[in-house]
Amino acid sequence: MTTTADTADGRTGNWGRWGADDERGSLNLLTPDVVLAATQACRTGKVYNLGLPVARYGTPVFPYRGAPQRLTLTSQTDEAMNAAYGALPGVGANEDLLVLAAHNGTHMDALCHVYADRQIYNGRSADDFTSHNGAPFCGIEKTGGFAGRAVLLDVAGHQGVDWLEPGTNITGDDLEACRAAAGVDLRAGDILLVRTGWLDLFADVTAKMEEPPFMQPGLGASTVDFVVDHDLAAVGSDNAAIEVIPFDGQFLSVHIELLVKRGITLIEHLVLTPLAADGVKECLFVAAPLLVTGGTGSPINPIAIA
Amino acid sequence: MTTTADTADGRTGNWGRWGADDERGSLNLLTPDVVLAATQACRTGKVYNLGLPVARYGTPVFPYRGAPQRLTLTSQTDEAMNAAYGALPGVGANEDLLVLAAHNGTHMDALCHVYADRQIYNGRSADDFTSHNGAPFCGIEKTGGFAGRAVLLDVAGHQGVDWLEPGTNITGDDLEACRAAAGVDLRAGDILLVRTGWLDLFADVTAKMEEPPFMQPGLGASTVDFVVDHDLAAVGSDNAAIEVIPFDGQFLSVHIELLVKRGITLIEHLVLTPLAADGVKECLFVAAPLLVTGGTGSPINPIAIA
Amino acid sequence: MTTTADTADGRTGNWGRWGADDERGSLNLLTPDVVLAATQACRTGKVYNLGLPVARYGTPVFPYRGAPQRLTLTSQTDEAMNAAYGALPGVGANEDLLVLAAHNGTHMDALCHVYADRQIYNGRSADDFTSHNGAPFCGIEKTGGFAGRAVLLDVAGHQGVDWLEPGTNITGDDLEACRAAAGVDLRAGDILLVRTGWLDLFADVTAKMEEPPFMQPGLGASTVDFVVDHDLAAVGSDNAAIEVIPFDGQFLSVHIELLVKRGITLIEHLVLTPLAADGVKECLFVAAPLLVTGGTGSPINPIAIA
C-alpha cells in the first residue's frame, strides 16, 4: 500500500489530515455546523429504521460468524425470583441475552476493522490488536455515533430494476448518472447511501428456499474518486460489504481505499427500499453504534428522518 | 391492577388508546409532524452519545445478567483465512462477537419487558412469551427506533449536588420545580430525560474500589401524574430502572404505571452529564434499538443533537 | 400418558421405583457392585473417545440451536496482560470461551429434557422449569456422570451395510438378532449402544457438499420392550435422537417411553464406528456430563475402555 501517502489530501489518503492521533477519520467532517445544517434535510418528519431484523433466520449470515441468537434470560416462568423482592403475584420481567457477531446483519465498521500493509487507518499497526481487549486504536467507541445529511442514490431504481444483478460493478459514472437524474447535490461531509436492491434479491431468493448467490452488486474501484471528490463522511449500502463481490481488484479493495486509507466509515446491509419507495433523496441520518470498548464494529439500526 | 381500565385516557391507562392491536404505545405520539418540529430543538448541532461503554468492567452490571463480553471472531492472526480469498500479505479484517444482556448498561425496554396482573401493555397475556421466540407482542422490533424532542431535567444539578443520595425519591413536584427553574416547556410527545447523577456516583464509588450501593435515586410514584399530565412519549434516566430503588410501592411500581399501563417506553443508564454540563435543555433525541425479533429490550446508544 | 403407572415395574414405567424423590432413574441400577463388575469388560485397555468434534462446521447441527463456537478469550496477542503479573517476554496463556447448545453434537439428555402429559420423569410437573434457573428437578447435575458396562449392537454392520437407510425403523427383533449374532449377553444395568451408521452417512453426504436428509434410521417403538426386558441403565446411538425420524408414533415417542416414563438416560450422536471396526462387543463406558445446575443436558465426550 505504497499510496498511503505522506500527503494527506484525501486523494492519496487522509492519514494525518485530522492529526496524528485521530481515530474518527472522515466523521471529523461532521462538525456541529454541518450537523445543524443536516437537520434542514428533514421535510416530512417521517422516521425510517434502516436496520434488518436481528433473528436466527431470514437475514444474511456468513456461517463463520454464526447466526444472531436472542436467548431468554428471564421470563414469566421466573416469577418466583421477583417474589423474593416482594413482587405481587402476576408481576414480572422478561429479559434477553444476545449473542451477536458484530459484522452480521446491519452493522457499522469501526476504522480498525480492516488493515492493509499491516496498518489500520492513520498508520497504526495492525499488530496492536489483541484477542482479549480488541483494538487499542480506532475501536468503534472512538468513532461513536454520528448524525449528518444523507443522500440516497437508488442505483437499482434509476436503472429500472428491482435489483442489480449479482456481481454488478457500480462505477463512479453510474453514481453520477443516478445523482444527476435525482437532481440532488452532494456536499462535503454528506453520507452516501447506495441502493443496489441486494436485500430484495436476498428476500426473493430465500422465500423460494433457494441459496442466495455468493456474488453481490456493489461499488467498484472507480467509485473511490466519486467519494473522494465529494469528500463524503460515510458510505452505506444494502449489500454485505459496500463493494462488489467478487472484489474489484484485491481482497477488500474498496474497504482499503475508503476505510483504511481515508478513514471513511462504512455501514452495510442497510434497509433502503422504504426510503426509495417514498422517493426520499436526502434525509437526516443518525448512526448509533454500541460503544464497545475496543470493538471492531457494531450491529446497528440507523435512523433516517426524511 | 384493577386500574388497567376500559377507559383509555392516559389517566387510568393507555390500553386501547391507539387501537386494540397497538404495540408501540406512547411512541404513537411521535407523528411525522411532531418529529419534524423536534428537529427545531437543535441549536448548535453538537452530537452527544448517551450510551455507556460496553465492556467487561467499569459499568453497572447485575450479576445474574453477566457482564458484557466482546470476543474476537477474527484478527490479524487469521490472515491466512483471507489469503485463501486472494488477499495480499498484510491485509485482513478484525471482527467481534458480542455476548450482551439486553438490560445491562444503557438500554431501552420493549413494551413486553414488564407485566403485571399477568398482562403486558394493551392487555396481551404475559403467558404468550416463549423461551425460544420471545415476545409475540410488543417486542422491541415492534416499537423500533424513534426520534423526538427531549427535555433534560437535571434534578441533581437543580438541587446543587453532583448526585442525589441513593434511595432519593424524586417527586412530581421535584420535576416541576426543576422544569420551571430551567424555563423549559414540556409538550405532548416529548421525551423526558431525568438526571439523578447516579452514573457519576457509580464512577466515583468504583474508582475507589468500593461496592456501589444497592439503593438508587429515581422517580417515585408521584411522578406518574407528571408524566401523564404532559402526555410524554418516553422517559429516560441515568439510573438502572428509571424509578427509585427500593421501589416506591410494589415491585417495579413505576414500570407498571408507565410501561405496562401506558405503553411509555423507558430508557435506562443514559449518560446525561455532558448534556447537563453544556446546559442543554432541549434537543433532538434519537433512540435506535436493535430490531431483535421478539426482543424484550436492546442495548442502545441514544444520540442527542443539541 | 395414562400408562405412567402407579405400578412401577419397568413395564408400564419406573416412576416411584427408586422412591418418590428420585432424579436419577435407571442410573440407580449402576450400583458400585455393578460398576465394579463392569470394569471386567475391559480386555485390551484401548481407550475410545466417543464424542464428535466440537466445531463450527462438519458436524450435525439443527439451525435453531446455532453451531458451536470456540471463541478466543486470550492468546499470544494479549501477552502484555501477563507482563503486568511479572511474566517474562514470550510467556503467555491461550484461553477460550465456548458457546454451545447442550443438545448439538454428542450429548447426554438430562431426565428433565422431555416431558409428556406435562410431566417429566417421576411425575414432576413440566411447569416447574424456569427460564433463568432451568430445571428444579432431574437436571443434568442430578444424574451426573456414570460408568457401567456397555454392549455395542452394530445393527448396520450386522446387516452388512455402511449405514441403514434414512428412516429405517430398527425393531426389537433387529436388536435381538444383532445381539444373538454377536454372541454377547445383556445384563440388568447395562448400557446399550446402537450403531446405525448415521454419522458415516452424514460424513459421506456432507463431503459431497450435499444436504443431509431429514430422515434418520433409529429405534422404533418396538425396541422399548427390548430395553425394558433387559432393564438397561442407558441407551446411546450415533444418530440425533436415538429414535427413528420420522418418529414411530407420536412426537418423541421413544423419548417418552424411555426417558420420561422410565428415567432411562439417552446419549446421542456417539462416534461408534471405531468401536465397531475393532470388533468391540462390550466395554467399560464412562459418561461425564458437565454438572450444569438446572441443565437439560450436556455436550459430552463419553469414554469407552475396551
Next chain:
Amino acid sequence: MTTTADTADGRTGNWGRWGADDERGSLNLLTPDVVLAATQACRTGKVYNLGLPVARYGTPVFPYRGAPQRLTLTSQTDEAMNAAYGALPGVGANEDLLVLAAHNGTHMDALCHVYADRQIYNGRSADDFTSHNGAPFCGIEKTGGFAGRAVLLDVAGHQGVDWLEPGTNITGDDLEACRAAAGVDLRAGDILLVRTGWLDLFADVTAKMEEPPFMQPGLGASTVDFVVDHDLAAVGSDNAAIEVIPFDGQFLSVHIELLVKRGITLIEHLVLTPLAADGVKECLFVAAPLLVTGGTGSPINPIAIA
C-alpha cells in the same frame, strides 16, 4: 527457556520424546496395557464426579472470563413449536445453550494452553495460534479423553488441616511424605491428584459472603522433580492453577515446567474432598474433555471409580 532440550529424557523436557509430531505429551504413557492395569485400581466400584457445578454463582470465577451461563433455548413455553411437528398437547422438550469459559471451574488444559519462550509443547511456535481457528497444534482435540490409575495425595488431610493456608508452597518433600504416610506407590503413567483443601476454603469463605483470597496453596517449583521422577501422565488439583499463587518463580512457572516443557496434562479445580473422606488412595480416573477443534482447554467433569 534454554532447557527445552535436544535431550528428551523428562529431566530437561519431553520435547521429541514421542516424536517431532507428537501433540499428546505424557498421555502417551497411557498405553492400553497401562490402562488395563489401571482398571485393577478399582476396589469398590463407587463412582465420583470430580467436577464442580457449572453455574452463575457459587464456584470460583476469574472476572475476565465471565461466569458460566446456562440459557434456556427451549422450554415448556415453546410447546407450539412441537405442535407443528405433530406433538400431542402437553409434550415438549427443554434445551439449553451454554456460555462457558474453557478455563473456569473444573477444567483440563490443552497442551497449547501455555507457552514460554514463544513456544508451546514440542517446540511449536506460539504464533501459530489464530483467533478464529485456535490452536493448529496441541489443541484439546489432539490430547482428547484418557483413562488411567490415579493416586490421591491429600496433603491437607495428611497435615491435619481442612485446607492449607493460602499461599502455601507444597514441596516435593511434602508430596513424598504424604505418599509414604498413605502407603501408596506411584508408577510411571499414573495421574497425580493433590488435595490442598482450596475448594473447601472457597466454600467456607463465600458462605460467609467474604471475598476469597487471591493467594492459593499449590505446587511449588520443587515438585517438578517429584513429578518427573515418577514419570507421571497428568497432574490434577483442587486449586485454580495446580501451582501455588503467587507463583514460585516466574509467571506460571509450574505450568511451564510441566505443561510446556514436558507435555504433562493439568486438570484444575477438581472436587477431591469426597475421595479423601472415603480414604480413597488410588482409583481409575477418566477425563473426557470436549473435543473442541483448536481448543485450549475444556470444562470437564472427571470420573473416578474407586
